[in-house]
Amino acid sequence: MQADTGASRNAREAEPPEERVVFTKAMKGTHTILFPQMLPIHFALFQRCFEQEGYKVELLTETAPRVARAGLSHVHNDICYPAILVIGQMIDALQSGRYDLDRTALMITQTGGGCRASNYIHLLRKGLKRAGFGRIPVVSLNLAGLERNPGFKLSLSLASKLVYAIVYGDLMMCLANQVRPYERERGAADRTTARWVDILQESFKTGRGFRKGVIRGNMDGIVRSFGEIPVEGPPKTRVGVVGEIYIKYAPLGNNNLEEFLLREGTEPVVPGLLDFVIFKCDNRVEDARLYGTRRLTGLVARILKGFIRGWQDRMIEAIKRSRFRPPKPFASTKALVKDYLGYGNKMGEGWLLTGEMLELIESGAPNIICTQPFGCLPNHIAGKGMIRAIRNRNPSANIVAIDYDAGATRVNQENRIKLMLAAAERA
């Protein structure tokens, strides 16, 4: 048991909450917006999209141990690990002296919903205040209309660019993951990716880039390019990586899990970001259906969902025309969850996490790493909580749950993953 009867701890924190520092129209011209890295391919594309809309954006990619240290000393240590890392990365950047603090802003995504993650932006602001950066504006990137800034608008043009960036990102991530373990020349898949990021940027510059036909052509081109990379060797064990969104994707969060899996001679399979975006739209549709309230929001979400699903289908079609294995469409993942969870389970990754595990098993990759930050609330239920039921109905399922945390060590994590891999080998 613990208690603290503490007065006079942090004088600054005890001041009344102030007005939020707004990102003004003028700032759009003067400020560099720093944005933490999560998914290397997608975020490289996002950066280009923002730049074309007139924002100066820089991706934060620092992964030195001092990033976590900066986070730990400015955020409540019991908060989720992604918050510690992301906020640490931002504060570390501001402390580095590389940026003119009068011309720097920060941007962070905010999903909205009952998970702690919706609070990251507030914890960031508190952390900034404690670190003496209270006047740095923070922009919330969200679809829920949570905070408004005159200088930053998620315009239709920007929003659709971002959606296409996710489609392209998912496509390239899916293909690169299938090529990288087999490429004859190391780095070939990454070079192809980089080349396409440049091509796509060009294509975004003009309105032409948004024509259906052009996008389809680009997708076919991407599939072709990856298909041309020389590969060798017999098929390797495919290992699925699912979990909390940041830990699953960000190398900083998962101790370079993909690299470890490649070194262990396996083929990592990482579900795409589109499913998550569609999932968040779907939640609003389901809320309206389940509770009979917020019907208008539900209707708007349904339209958006249909639009994104259309692009997911086209991407899958493009992959189907090649030797590569396509991801499953959202609807089929959703159908798999039916006997496990309700569609009202929407906080964090919600039922999608269970769905991704089931989809992996269905598509012949029953060896799965379920990643989460230590003490992740939604994953108690949709991650660890469903593993037993999944195993009961799918005896081939070989799932290991790994916690990530500032104090967790790589040795322990890798040892448990190796146990899972040894079982995979035996099966």
Added chain:
Amino acid sequence: MKRIGIDVGSTTVKVVALDEDGALLYKAYDRHLARAKEKTLAMLEDARASVGGGAAVLAAVTGSAGMGVSRTSALPFVQEVFATRLAVDRWIPDADTVVELGGEDAKILFLTGGAEQRMNGSCAGGTGAFIDQMATLLDVSVPELDELSLNAQTTYRIASRCGVFAKSDLQPLLNQGARKEDVARSIHQAMVDQTIAGLAQGRAIAGKVVFLGGPLTFQRGLRARFVETLGLDEPFAVFPENGLYYPAMGAALYAERSGPIAFDALVSKLRDARETQALDDRLPPLFASPDEYESFRARHALADVPRRELAGYAGDAYLGIDAGSTTTKLVLIAPEGDVLYEFYSPNAGSPVEAARGQLEKIYSIGGDGLRIRGGASTGYGEDLIKAAFSLDAGLVETVAHARAARHFCPDVDYIIDIGGQDIKCFTIRGGAVDGVLLNEACSSGCGSFLETFAKAMGRDIARFARLGLFAEHPVDLGSRCTVFMNSSVKQAQKDGASIEDISAGLSISVVKNALFKVIRANDPDDLGRHIVAQGGTFLNDAVLRAFELTLGREVVRPALAGLMGAYGAALAARDLGLARSAILNRAALAAFEHNVRTTRCGLCGNNCALTVSTFAGGRRYVAGNGCERPATGKERNTLPNLTRWKYETLRSMAASAKAPKGSIGIPMALNMFENLPFWTAFFSELGYGVTLSEPSSRALYQRGQHTIPSDTVCYPAKLTHGHIESLLEKHAGEPLAAIFYPCMPYNFEERCGDNHYNCPVVAYYPELLKANIPSLSDAAAAKGFPPFLTPYLNPDNERAFASRARRFFGQALSADRAAVTRAAKAAYASYRAWKNAVLAEGRKAIAFARETGRKMIVFAGRPYHVDPEIHHGVDALLGALGLVVLTEDAILEAPVRQDVSVLNQWTYQSRLYNAAARVAEEPDMELVQLVSFGCGIDAITTDETRAMMERKGRLYTQIKIDEITNLGAVKIRLRSLLAAMEERARKTAPRDQLRASHAS
């Protein structure tokens, strides 16, 4: 070809050689004390004779530290669980289950009926390291601990999830005088419970069970506990002869898949393996030069206190005893404060014995001229020691420490004390303790933590800490709990860190833990201008230096740093100004007797285990109780207590008569503590009664423990598993129509926040129960188990709810549409009536408190925190201290949307902010926030609530609770709060009088 298997574990190395037929040619086992490579090489040299130096062999490595060895030496690696399995398949082919406990890992392998392997998670004890830690605590060797356990009479319940928790359970037992034999057996039992609950998680450990690994090879007591608990008969419990070597033997079998290598080449491959040093992850050294160290030492030598010879001393003296968690400290002073005698030692689990010996010594050295005119005790064992030696006073330890700190630094405004088990920080205002901050149960690895590591490295703590002073590249080990720290050290060793760098790194992480995790400071001004650093741990210069460096400020470390509690108690005894002390005199001490007896309290249904100490002369001390009754014989406290009132009223609510359509089972857990009135009325209108699960208890928890899939979820959620088991048992007696437990992501709309969510755990836990408890599955319903109804329901809109309820209950219970509409109406009415009843009761309690001039404590948490198994009787403690207890919802007369700097989107938390806002305006109320361990949401709310209180210059107290029931610690915190309240009241009182006189 001969085969070599090398198993490099976290604490030991095992090497085996097998001949062509698999017969064991050579085996060796030893602790490697962080020198795994050297130890392995020595063993291989030793094996040379049996294998033959020139012979070609096959070799493979396994074990948690073997991964690194494999990487640098290019020998094949096999995961240790897999290796174990290879060995068991070969030598015990008819085994069904394997339990293997290692140094830091625990594993279970199910071989038949759906093969499955499991390892402990990152937050789990029940391993060899756990026994090591516990043996250190008992001050016995590991074999001695086993010996003790064989002579036990009773078993105590000890939290088994992790070493730090177990310690919190053990410490009070030891301090209360429990027999070491019984404690030893309880430690073994805790390991068994952990294996069954944490690892097997519902799968029966049955059939032919093979037990492997060091602890199960050497600890006979542990083996007996396993056999008895699992109910295994002789041929089904297998302890194979070479149980230690199975992973190594498995690695040798695995080696068949690799290419042959000459034995000599194998040895040189290992010898030449170079661990790469990752220096970018290192910290700057503590001292740049010996000169810097010297001036540091000279500065701290200033905070000294004069010593005087006790032998031949004639005059008055005052005694202070601090019976701490692991150590006993004792100081005897002359009237001016000079030290006549001092004592600091681990109490080896016998605080009374330690103090008696010292007192005897004082009498014999001091002789006839010594007149003890006052004696006081403090610390965990305050009451016990006071009773044992008939001392004059007992002090809350915070008060004792503050008293001593003021002696060394009259302007002191901040004290940080890092002791064996606790980190304590106090702010001092106007000479009195104003705020207290204590560490969480989970990060309490402080002094005893350094000590355990020192022992593991084969050094005593002082020498070990000194090693770090001049380390060039201290390792960054993070700031987490002991279990994590173990693995960090393991990783550092693997990376080739020197023992010096590890020692410095550990000192730094102790400091970081205190500063970032407990205090959460990032600026020296968060603490104060005059900081006193004390506690035994600060006697290590490395820790003190790390503290000053991290804080960027010089601090005062009194020469008596380890004795401050005792010194403060002695000063306080002097301040009593007694003519003579009641302390046992020399003759009485010679006849001293201390008998300990364990019994069960029969005063209420809890039947707490009591430890009754009786002393010569008939003095008695009772410990282990959840309340004051057995100790004081007093009647149950009758002050208003909203926590108790809410709990009792809710529990009696469902005791309605038989209903025509049968009964619906409801688990009394989580949000049911708020929504029960809603559902009782709802089902009653539909013609159903409600059957509640039995009241929560530790035993109930354990009944459901085996189906908990995530061991880091909060205790209130874990308890639901037991509640379901209870309902299933009730169903077996009298069938239930269904068990009802809805998923509720949204809560009632109270218009006090940005949204009105429940937390993810409250929202979706029913689905987790369904997926993990076999009797709740859809398939089970066909086999006579009650249907488990978990609809998604949202109460925020009455009409929408009714429409959704009509659809759901029309199907699930064939309920009539009109009836459901009526039921919904009744449900909302009943819910509102309940909320109003709570408010009315709150008003009554407030009025009572104001009439009788009592202080009120608002016990602020979640609705389920009124469950006595969750709050562990803290409300009764408050009552016993003369306080009126209110709950957060009982004072919300006109809640509004509070201006907070976080996203205010959870209903229960919005209430918390509102409660804080009201308490801040009411001078006769104080706030105590209850936080369940593992509550992620409270990582956000606690800082916010604290800020709300502090903005208004008010105290903020947080109590973190889990499955453990260490009320002693909570009592110290609450008494400190009380002391701070009284001090504040004293200071404001004259001002009020002044104002009054001006007015007249």
